[in-house]
Amino acid sequence: EVQLKESGPGLVQPSQTLSLTCTVSGFSLTDYSVHWVRQPPGKGLEWMGVMWSGGSTAYNSALKSRLSISRDTSKSQVFLKMNSLQTEDTAIYYCTLEFLYSGQGTLVTVSS
């Protein structure tokens, strides 16, 4: 059974760095890509970036300067790091297996 689960701090201070982990099971990160998508409260969905199965990454150009995605295949984990957070980065962050299956999401609030 495919499962994805996001984890991370619920609250981040402005200008700080966000670190999220997506822990997966039921498939191998070397066979499938994992994307990150976010959704501000009450708003639509925004694609953030992807960890391709081969290990390379691609990012939304609007976030590229602040965003980094990496992985640890031995732990079946994909990591998202985004720096210089602002209040507009408050959102639910999802990881998704090639847009087929998603985690339940984790709410990140940027506030002092």
Place this chain on the structure above:
Amino acid sequence: DVVMTQTPVSLPVSLGGQASISCRSSQSLVHSNGNTYLHWYLQKPGQSPQLLIYRVSNRFSGVPDRFSGSGSGTDFTLKISRVEPEDLGDYYCLQSTHFPPTFGSGTKLEIK
């Protein structure tokens, strides 16, 4: 980036009735490999988006046949027949033919 224009924003329907949602792209979604990567999602309140239809017209595993997708090129439609209470929520289209993947702005299906 490909702009996905989704209409209507809100769609009041009667239980047992039919609903139709449109998604139009700013450029053709036909990939060079001949496939069209246009997908539909339902996000129920408090949940992550769940895949309904992939590549225009293919129902994902477990999706009832009340849901159907159609279209080609730049013009796509999701139809829901015999609407049930569990169908209520926000519907999104997603294109992944072109980089970066982009979502429609969403349609809220609600009871009339």
